Amino acid sequence: xxxxxxxxxxxxxxxxxxxxxxxxxxxxxxxxxxxxxxxxxxxxxxxxxxxxxxxxxxxxxxxxxxxxxxxxxxxxxxxxxxxxxxxxxxxxxxxxxxxxxxxxxxxxxxxxxxxxxxxxxxxxxxxxxxxxxxxxxxxxxxxxxxxxxxxxxxxxxxxxxxxxxxxxxxxxxxxxxxxxxxxxxxxxxxxxxxxxxxxxxxxxxxxxxxxxxxxxxxxxxxxxxxxxxxxxxxxxxxxxxxxxxxxxxxxxxxxxxxxxxxxxxxxxxxxxxxxxxxxxxxxxxxxxxxxxxxxxxxxxxxxxxxxxxxxxxxxxxxxxxxxxxxxxxxxxxxxxxxxxxxxxxxxxxxxxxxxxxxxxxxxxxxxxxxxxxxxxxxxxxxxxxxxxxxxxxxxxxxxxxxxxxxx
Ligand SMILES: *[C@@H]1O[C@H](CO)[C@@H](O)[C@H](O)[C@H]1NC(C)=O
Ligand SMILES: *[C@@H]1O[C@H](CO)[C@@H](O)[C@H](O)[C@H]1NC(C)=O
Ligand SMILES: *[C@@H]1O[C@H](CO)[C@@H](O)[C@H](O)[C@H]1NC(C)=O
Ligand SMILES: *[C@@H]1O[C@H](CO)[C@@H](O)[C@H](O)[C@H]1NC(C)=O
Ligand SMILES: *[C@@H]1O[C@H](CO)[C@@H](O)[C@H](O)[C@H]1NC(C)=O
Ligand SMILES: *[C@@H]1O[C@H](CO)[C@@H](O)[C@H](O)[C@H]1NC(C)=O
Numbered sequence: 001x002x003x004x005x006x007x008x009x010x011x012x013x014x015x016x017x018x019x020x021x022x023x024x025x026x027x028x029x030x031x032x033x034x035x036x037x038x039x040x041x042x043x044x045x046x047x048x049x050x051x052x053x054x055x056x057x058x059x060x061x062x063x064x065x066x067x068x069x070x071x072x073x074x075x076x077x078x079x080x081x082x083x084x085x086x087x088x089x090x091x092x093x094x095x096x097x098x099x100x101x102x103x104x105x106x107x108x109x110x111x112x113x114x115x116x117x118x119x120x121x122x123x124x125x126x127x128x129x130x131x132x133x134x135x136x137x138x139x140x141x142x143x144x145x146x147x148x149x150x151x152x153x154x155x156x157x158x159x160x161x162x163x164x165x166x167x168x169x170x171x172x173x174x175x176x177x178x179x180x181x182x183x184x185x186x187x188x189x190x191x192x193x194x195x196x197x198x199x200x201x202x203x204x205x206x207x208x209x210x211x212x213x214x215x216x217x218x219x220x221x222x223x224x225x226x227x228x229x230x231x232x233x234x235x236x237x238x239x240x241x242x243x244x245x246x247x248x249x250x251x252x253x254x255x256x257x258x259x260x261x262x263x264x265x266x267x268x269x270x271x272x273x274x275x276x277x278x279x280x281x282x283x284x285x286x287x288x289x290x291x292x293x294x295x296x297x298x299x300x301x302x303x304x305x306x307x308x309x310x311x312x313x314x315x316x317x318x319x320x321x322x323x324x325x326x327x328x329x330x331x332x333x334x335x336x337x338x339x340x341x342x343x344x345x346x347x348x349x350x351x352x353x354x355x356x357x358x359x360x361x362x363x364x365x366x367x368x369x370x371x372x373x374x375x376x377x378x379x380x381x382x383x384x385x386x387x388x389x390x391x392x393x394x395x396x397x398x399x400x401x402x403x404x405x406x407x
Contacts, residue, residue, distance in 0.1 A: 041286025068128035087174030092117035140234030148182025194338035208352035237289035270378030
C-alpha cells in the first residue's frame with residue numbers, strides 16, 4: 001500500500017516537473033497563495049536573506065579546475081567564520097528558506113558568526129566555468145569527488161583569506177558531509193583549516209539504508225551510465241523557472257496535490273509529518289531540486305553496490321588510465337584528522353545509525369556522535385524541521401563555543 005502511494009507520488013511529481021501544465025492550474029492561481037509564500041518560492045538565496053533584513057554578500061570563487069562557484073555570505077566581519085554546505089540537488093537556499101526563526105544560517109548569524117553558504121558545482125548558482133558552457137557535456141563530468149577535491153578547498157581558502165582567520169567551522173548536510181570526507185582524505189592539509197566539522201546526516205556507507213530505491217538504484221547503474229553517455233543526459237533535475245509555477249500551484253497546502261509533494265519528500269527522506277511545515281512546501285519546491293550531475297547519483301549508487309567508500313568507477317580500462325589500478329582507489333578515512341561531530345537520526349532513510357557507527361570508528365578526529373532525540377526525525381528535518389532549533393541547532397552552537405574555548 002505504502003509502495004503504491006510512493007510510486008503514485010513519484011509519478012505525479014515527476015510528470016508535473018516535466019510537464020507542469022496541469023488541470024489544477026486552472027483553479028489555483030498564484031493569487032491563492034499568500035504573497036510571502038509565492039515570493040519566497042521565487043526569490044534567490046540572496047533575495048531571501050535581503051528580504052528578511054540581514055546583510056548579504058555574494059562572491060564568485062573559481063576552482064583550480066575552472067568552475068565558478070557562487071558563494072553567499074551573511075557577513076559579520078571580524079567574527080569567527082562558519083561554512084554551511086548543502087546536500088545533493090540542493091543549494092545555499094536550504095539554510096534560509098524556512099525563514100529567520102528556523103533557518104540555521106540566520107540563527108548562527110544571530111549567535112555572532114560570520115556565515116558563509118557554499119554552492120556545489122552544477123547547482124543553479126554554480127553553473128559556470130571559465131572555459132566550458134553548462135550546455136556542453138564536458139561541464140557535467142564531475143561527482144562529489146570533485147566537490148571535495150576542488151570546490152571545498154577553493155571556498156575554504158577564499159573564506160580564510162577574506163576573514164583573516166586560521167580556521168573555520170564547517171557544517172555539512174548529507175552530500176556536504178561526503179564531499180568533506182573526500183577533501184580531508186584526498187587533501188589532508190585541509191584538516192588543519194577546520195576548527196570543527198559538524199556532520200548532519202552523514203553519508204558515507206549504505207549497508208543499512210532504508211530507502212525504498214536501494215534496489216532500483218543498484219540495478220539502474222548501467223542504465224544511468226548508458227543514458228548519460230549515449231543520450232546526453234548529464235544534468236539531473238535543474239532548477240527551472242516553470243517549476244516555481246508548479247510549486248506555487250501543486251504544493252499549496254489547500255490543494256489536493258500537496259500530499260504528493262510531501263510524500264515525495266518523505267519517501268526519500270523518511271516519514272515525519274509533524275516536523276514538516278506544510279505551509280512551506282511551495283517554498284521548498286521553489287528551491288529544490290537545484291540541479292546536479294548524474295555522475296553524483298551514479299557515484300553514490302556505486303558506493304551502495306560495492307560497500308566501499310572509493311573514487312568513481314569509470315570501468316576497468318578507464319580506471320587504469322586514470323588511476324593506474326583497475327579498481328578505483330579507496331578514500332582513506334584515517335587521514336580525516338579534523339575534529340568531527342556526527343549528528344544522525346533514527347528515521348533517516350539515507351543515513352542509517354549503524355552506518356554512522358561504522359563511519360565514526362574510522363575517523364581519527366571523531367569528538368562525539370549524537371542521535372537527534374526524536375524517534376521519527378528524518379533526513380530533511382536536519383535543515384527544515386520545525387523543532388530543529390531546540391533538538392539540534394542549540395547543541396551544534398554549544399559544541400562550536402566549547403571548541404572555540406579549547407574545551
Ligand atoms: C475547479 O474547481 C471547481 C469547483 O471547485 C471544480 O468543479 C472543477 O472541477 C475544478 N476544475 C479543475 C480543472 O480542477
Ligand atoms: C560573478 O560572475 C558573473 C558571471 O560570470 C558576473 O556577472 C558577476 O558580476 C560576478 N560577480 C562578482 C561579485 O564578481
Ligand atoms: C581555459 O582555457 C585556457 C586557454 O585555452 C587554458 O590556458 C586554461 O588552462 C583553461 N583553464 C581551465 C581551468 O581549464
Ligand atoms: C508561470 O506561468 C505563466 C503562464 O503560463 C507565465 O506567464 C509565467 O511567466 C510563469 N512564471 C514563471 C516564473 O515561469
Ligand atoms: C509554518 O510556516 C508558516 C509560514 O511561514 C508560519 O507562519 C508558521 O508559524 C509555521 N508553523 C510552524 C509550526 O512553525
Ligand atoms: C591511510 O592513511 C594513513 C594515515 O596517513 C596511512 O598510515 C595508511 O598507510 C593509509 N592507508 C592506505 C591504504 O593508504
